[in-house]
Amino acid sequence: MEPIYLCIVVFLLCLAVFDLFVGVSNDAVNFLNSAIGAKVAKFRTVLIVASAGVAIGAIMSSGMMDVARHGIMQPSNFSFYDVMTIFLAVMVTDIIVLDMFNTLGMPTSTTVSLVFELLGGTFILAVLKVAADPNLAFSDLLNTDKALSVIIAIFVSVAIAFVFGIIVQWLSRIVFTFNYKRHSRYSIAIFGGIAFTALAYFIFLKGIAKSHYIAEDVRTWVEANTQMLLLATFVGSSIVMEVLHLLRVNIFRLIVLMGTFALAMAFAGNDLVNFIGVPLAGLDSYNDYVANSGGVGVSHFMMDSLNGSAQTPPVYLFAAGVVMIVAMATSKKAQNVIKTSVDLARQDEGDEMFGSSRAARSIVRVTQESSSWISQYMPKSIARWIDSRFNKEEAELNEGAAFDVVRAAINLVLASLLITVGTNYKLPLSTTYVTFMVAMGSSLADRAWSRESAVFRVTGVISVIGGWFITAGVAFVSCAIVCIIMYYGGIVAKIAFMALVVFLLIRSNRKYAEKEKDAxxxxxxxxxxxxxxxxxxxxxxxxxxxxxxxxxxxxxxxxxxxxxxxxxxxxxxxxxxxxxxxxxxxxxxxxxxxxxxxxxxxxxxxxxxxxxxxxxxxxxxxxxxxxxxxxxxxxxxxxxxxxxxxxxxxxxxxxxxxxxxxxxxxxxxxxxxxxxxxxxxxxxxxxxxxxxxxxxxxxxxxxxxxxxxxxxxxxxxxxxxxxxxxxxxxxxxxxxxxxxxxxxxxxx
Structure with a gap:
């Protein structure tokens, strides 16, 4: 029996490599779209900056692997057979769902897909076990409190990111206008100081300082002196930003590149578990069974070992980082997903990727009526002054850019801040949700959605958000179905699903290649x-x-x-x-x-x-x-x-x-x-x-x-x-x- 499960573990690890390619294709949009959309540097330069962030984040991500081990399930009451069935069902479902969304060019959340697949597989086996053993409660099998907090945080982050994107971008545009170079003389130092402090907090205090590779006394000192460090960073960076501005350095471009690095690091550090957490948990389960089973059958050896924290070898994390960098640089699908987010946030008129929908038409109509009502009571002088700050004729776009560097900087800094706040309150926000909705909110505040394009772009946002919710439902139900078939079908069903995944992946890539011919x-x-x-x-x-x-x-x-x-x-x-x-x-x-x-x-x-x-x-x-x-x-x-x-x-x-x-x-x-x-x-x-x-x-x-x-x-x-x-x-x-x-x- 052991050789069969060894084959399953090898298959899981192979899927992990492919899942890295597919997942990075989808999630690269989180940290690349602002820099690419604003054309702050050559595509190669942006990739180098992002790659550095990914490499550091991947090596620092070991502690996040516990989500797949005991974040959703209570492994003490599951046997080796149970957890291997769940892990294989999760990976099979995950590959199919993510590749389907990438092929359609729709951003989705790897966090959502992983959480709901683990939830679906664990839930269906928990139902079977509770039905068979009255002494077991649902809470003995399913980590319900943790799962609920993850789900609520993920979906609440959509509204929070969108609203904050609108407010912060509107205020920033009032300050800088579209002719940001002329209005940056004094405000740029404060803006640069705030942005640098936020990103430094995100990168160093919440990223590197939390790593297992940092000495415990250093971590303790940083946590005790966080406020002093933030104040010193703000004052020092504001002075440096003003000096750089006087030396004709584009501060916004610097902030965008730093933000790209920060989000790339966060993505690799927090989301790597979405791609390799399950296969590595499967590998640990197999090693535990081989070493400690003592001849006990696969259905009777309980997986208490998964309650412990993961000790992921650095070589695995480094290899995963390399695969992510290669995928980011070479994947056509990644460029397709980035195109969706950049097009929806575009400043100019262009081709609209989405059609019209009844919901979008209703939202646009209500918004226009509300705007007209507010305009009636707003003093004309204030309205004229606000309009003068949003004069698009003064817009300074880099050659080929979809929006300017002010909006790109806001997108990255605000996304980083929101994710940092979520981390402080132990709310696992989805990086995909936050970055996408901040970009949509900032583009709306920037008046990038004209009356001619608003209904199409609202439809696009609704389609993407709907796609995320559909991901959750499809991931939960699909994984539950696959899991129960594997559970009762045994090795034969598992091999059949493994073959089905290989077939679907080959067919999907062929279809996508044909689609690229029309590009x-x-x-x-x-x-x-x-x-x-x-x-x-x-x-x-x-x-x-x-x-x-x-x-x-x-x-x-x-x-x-x-x-x-x-x-x-x-x-x-x-x-x-x-x-x-x-x-x-x-x-x-x-x-x-x-x-x-x-x-x-x-x-x-x-x-x-x-x-x-x-x-x-x-x-x-x-x-x-x-x-x-x-x-x-x-x-x-x-x-x-x-x-x-x-x-x-x-x-x-x-x-x-x-x-x-x-x-x-x-x-x-x-x-x-x-x-x-x-x-x-x-x-x-x-x-x-x-x-x-x-x-x-x-x-x-x-x-x-x-x-x-x-x-x-x-x-x-x-x-x-x-x-x-x-x-x-x-x-x-x-x-x-x-x-x-x-x-x-x-x-x-």
């Missing part, structure tokens, strides 16, 4: 919104429009053929796939229209005036393509779903030459738009007119055929075919409009 078009849009030269914006916009319209033409041709194939072969599955593809493409076209319209406002004025009519005609033609295909598809799909008479062979043969001509014309159109070479433009339009004339002849012939037919059994399929002929003509008309619009817009 190039998003890169072009981001470049358009960050570029200041209108001529370069125009070149990029022409490229973007060309690719959008050529892809739409290719998409339409493929799905037109798929509909006809589905009708001829009566394959309902093909038609359902086309229906789903049309719905997705309609959403994509709406997104690209907004992107391109935003970019069109940034091109030279004379070009915009000259070309905007053709832009709108082109995008309308693309949308009409989708509507046209939908009008073809719906009758065909209904016909096939109802198993009505198939399309007669004579209709198929009659339409085949027309289908070939339409395909050839669509290919010509796609080629001309994608290459921006329109030498054969008039010839293509002429051939399209000829094809439309042929369709008119066939349509008239078919109408006569319907009129003269006495066989009512073919009436339904005849009407479907008539609709196909009519909409094929409309398809060609749309193609002509799009080709003409593309030529006039790109090659005018």
């Amino acid at each position: 190039d078009k998003e890169d072009v849009f981001r470049l358009m919104m960050r570029t200041r030269d209108p001529e370069i914006v125009w070149d990029l916009l022409a490229k973007h429009v060309s690719r959008t319209q050529s892809f739409t033409t290719r998409f339409v041709m493929q799905n037109f053929n798929a509909i006809i194939d589905g009708l001829e072969s009566e394959r309902a599955k093909t038609l359902r796939r086309v229906s789903n593809d049309l719905a997705k493409e309609k959403i994509e076209l709406k997104k690209y229209r907004r992107q391109e319209l935003l970019a069109l406002r940034r091109v030279p004025t004379e070009i915009a005036i000259e070309r905007n009519t053709w832009f709108h005609l082109g995008i309308n033609s693309s949308e009409q393509f989708i509507y046209c295909l939908r009008r073809i598809l719906d009758p065909v799909k209904e016909h096939v779903d109802n198993n009505f008479n198939p399309l007669p062979a004579e209709y198929i043969e009659e339409f085949r030459p027309i289908r070939a001509q339409i395909n050839d014309l669509m290919q010509q159109t796609e080629s001309q738009i994608s290459t921006c070479r329109f030498e054969n433009y008039r010839e293509t339009l002429s051939l399209a007119d000829q094809c439309k004339d042929e369709l008119s002849v066939i349509r008239k012939k078919h109408i006569d055929r319907i009129q003269q037919s006495k066989d009512n059994s073919k009436l339904q399929v005849s009407l479907v075919y008539l609709n196909l002929l009519q909409e094929s003509q409309q398809l060609l008309s749309n193609m002509r409009h799009q080709l003409r619009a593309a030529k006039k817009f790109i090659d005018n």
Whole structure:
């Protein structure tokens, strides 16, 4: 039996390495988004600073491993078999849940997933044990008080972080305005002193000073003299900040980089348990069983040893830190999650990642009405003065930045302070929740959410917060189900779930790789919104429009053929796939229209005036393509779903030459738009007119055929075919409009 559990432990350790990659991909957003969003330094520099914080935090994190050992469960009443079942179920569920959220680009909390997975697995086994043994109480198996305090603190931190983000950012902007360099002469020293003191308190007094590697007498002295140290740090750092400011050093940039280091250290120190705590607890359990079981069966050897504090070898912690640094630097998924947080906090107009929702619309409407009510009673002079402090025309953004360094500094300092307060009161706040909600609150206070974008960004915040709550529910229920299946299914069930995890991870990474292929078009849009030269914006916009319209033409041709194939072969599955593809493409076209319209406002004025009519005609033609295909598809799909008479062979043969001509014309159109070479433009339009004339002849012939037919059994399929002929003509008309619009817009 021992070799089997050794294999499980090895599997847990392998999952720990992968969990580090997946978890860091998700949690890197906590400490990287402010520095990256404000472009305070090169990406490589930010990574180096964060890596230093991660390395130190990882080595100092040994004491946090107790959460997985006895933070949720009471291990004295669980056998070796029980805890290994719980640990394996937790890791299996954790990998799947976190990877799913990363693939969707949604931030989630590794703390939430770990706590609720441990809670779910422990809860379900506790229920079974209490049912089997009346002498056992729930509190003998589940650490209910600790679990409840963790849950409450995690979710209360959402509101606290958001409200404090709004208040502190609003006050900071009143002081510094968007032209922070002009208003920093005296206030920067005080701000820098407060920020440095807060971060120093976070890094040294709450980080390094709590480490097991610091001598006990040093820790005691630091705790006894904390107030004196804070006062001295504030005075000294304020003087240093003023001197650096006079020497033309950007204090905000310094604070942002220091804050990045502090949060990275906190992340590694506090959250490392989320990734390797369970596998290391499994390893300790196995070592204890091998050394002390004395032949006792796995179901009867109780795990009292897990009540003791973890003594994690430094080499494990160092190796985990190295893996986290490598994952942070190389993971595309990490960059995707960072993009979500940066986009939601963005200062300028841009592409909105989320749509609208009823809840978001209600929140925005109530907020606007409340703002209007307050404005009625506020003196006009005060309102004008406040507005002058929020003049975005004076904003000083670094090249390519989504927001300025003032907001980046507030995000990091405030997040660090809140986490420090939580630590003081022994409230295990989620670093993900705190950093994300501070960023959302500060962006709202900064008036980054205009009336045009507010509903989309509120939807985004609701979606992300909802995702966190869903994480909790999914983690709890999923782990409970997996755990009970493993408990009763034994080794066979455990091996089956291990194989399932490997399969799901391989499939997930393949799907994400396919998704990344479509990212190039998003890169072009981001470049358009960050570029200041209108001529370069125009070149990029022409490229973007060309690719959008050529892809739409290719998409339409493929799905037109798929509909006809589905009708001829009566394959309902093909038609359902086309229906789903049309719905997705309609959403994509709406997104690209907004992107391109935003970019069109940034091109030279004379070009915009000259070309905007053709832009709108082109995008309308693309949308009409989708509507046209939908009008073809719906009758065909209904016909096939109802198993009505198939399309007669004579209709198929009659339409085949027309289908070939339409395909050839669509290919010509796609080629001309994608290459921006329109030498054969008039010839293509002429051939399209000829094809439309042929369709008119066939349509008239078919109408006569319907009129003269006495066989009512073919009436339904005849009407479907008539609709196909009519909409094929409309398809060609749309193609002509799009080709003409593309030529006039790109090659005018």
